[in-house]
Amino acid sequence: MNTRPAANDIVVVGAGIVGACCALALRKRGFPVHVIDRSEPGEGASFGNAGVISPWSFVPLALPGIWKQVPGWLANPRGPLKVDWRDVAEFAPWARRFLREASEARYPKNADAMARLIAPCIETYREYLRGSDADRLLVDSMLVSLISGPAPSMDAPAWRLRTERGAALAVLNRDQLHEIEPAVGPAYSGAVLVKGQARTLSPGRLCKALAELAVRRGARFTRAVVRGVRLDANGLPQVVLPHETVTADRLVLAAGAWSVKLLESLESLESLKSLNLRLPMVGERGYHLVFTRPGVSLNNSVLDPRLHFIVSSMQDGIRAAGTAEFARLDRPPDFRRAQVLASLTQGMLPDLNVDETSQWMGTRASFPDSVPVIGPIPGLERIVAAFGHSHWGMSMAPGTGLMVAAMIGGDTPFTDPAAYRPDRFESSSVSGFHGRAG
DSSP states (O other): OOEEOOOOEEEEOOOOOHHHHHHHHHTTTOEEEEEESSOTTOOOOGGGSSSSOOOOOOSSSOTHHHHHHHHHHHHOTSSSEEEGGGGHHHHHHHHHHHHHHSSTTTTTHHHHHHHHHTTHHHHHHHHTTTTTTGGGEEEEEEEEEESSSSOOOOSSSSHHHHTTTOEEEEEEHHHHHHHOTTTTTTTTEEEEEEEEEESSOOOOHHHHHHHHHHHHHOOOOEEEEEEEEETTTTSSSEESSSSSSOSSSSSEOOOOGGHHHHHTTTTGGGGGGTTOOOOOEEEEEEEEEEEESOOOOOOSSSEEETTEEEEEEEEEEEEEEEEEOOTTTTTTTTTTHHHHHHHHHHHOOOOOOOOSEEEEEEEEEEOTTTTOEEETTTTEEEEEEEEEEEEHHHHHHHHHHHHHHHHHTTTOOOOOGGGGGGOOOOSSSSSSOOOOOO
């Protein structure tokens, strides 16, 4: 196996939306950047999301009272949550921590951390795309959160978090909803409108465009399977590929659900035996269904908050995305989860043509507090974490890239990095990196 000295490079493992934004932010500061991924850019979890880009998407999943809803979700085959019961013991510790994060003392702090990170998303994307053909992939939008019955209380946690932090909301009646989204059917009595958002017409193409811009601006890209991570005799991180080993000055781990597994490849090092870092991450699988000849269109991102799925018009058709499935990474996809979205979306859009569809599954990396880890790994300061963005990767990626570049450059990040520290979770009683990627 050949070892190529590249100690001046910042190596980014992962060419999803987070890795692409890290590469662009690092190149803007003049760092030599080498991006490595087993796939082409934008073909992992970044490919399949709902395309929402919003400074107001900072409501954590763990909210007060959520425990009351979980049994009903699990019992309903059409519900938004599924657990592979063969793997339930592995996910139980994460679930216990998740429920603790729903306390009155914790969830507002988690929302604040999300809000600070997500704030620069639209302006940063527009800056990166300005002057390129890809700027058409980003359009102004609103979130249309549909109402099935009585208007929701604006004092409910999800809405109060937004209003207290400055979101512009409006409650629409049925006629006003029809003016904005005429394709939405009569099952809905109105909507709550969240203004000041954007959306992408193709998440995968946007990610590819950003990666191409990074390469045009001097970054290198290598498509290869990363077999592990190690340190050389001088403490520099090395990325082990099938036919070579790449040495880096800094290593940015932006490999989503596979990031913890790469850290675990370091556990055999004697110098790391004393590390006691816990990273309670799970691989949360999501599905989407694209109606490729829909016959109708939407002007904004449209959410059914009761059934927990979101629908948007994209370049390839109308995409419905949603559901959370907890299962190991090596479990095969259960595309019945995607097909559930067909009937749900037709209930929202009665004139939708459901005859021609394409389906997809991808794995999100999720922490129980809905906040990613960003920053140097304690005891491994040359390895920088940038993963765990759960449902909000498209919106959190620009801020993550800016923070990573500032940290590596020795500057003060635009927001306090303490809330995203990899060691913010309690230490485990067993040494090493602990988490579940699925």
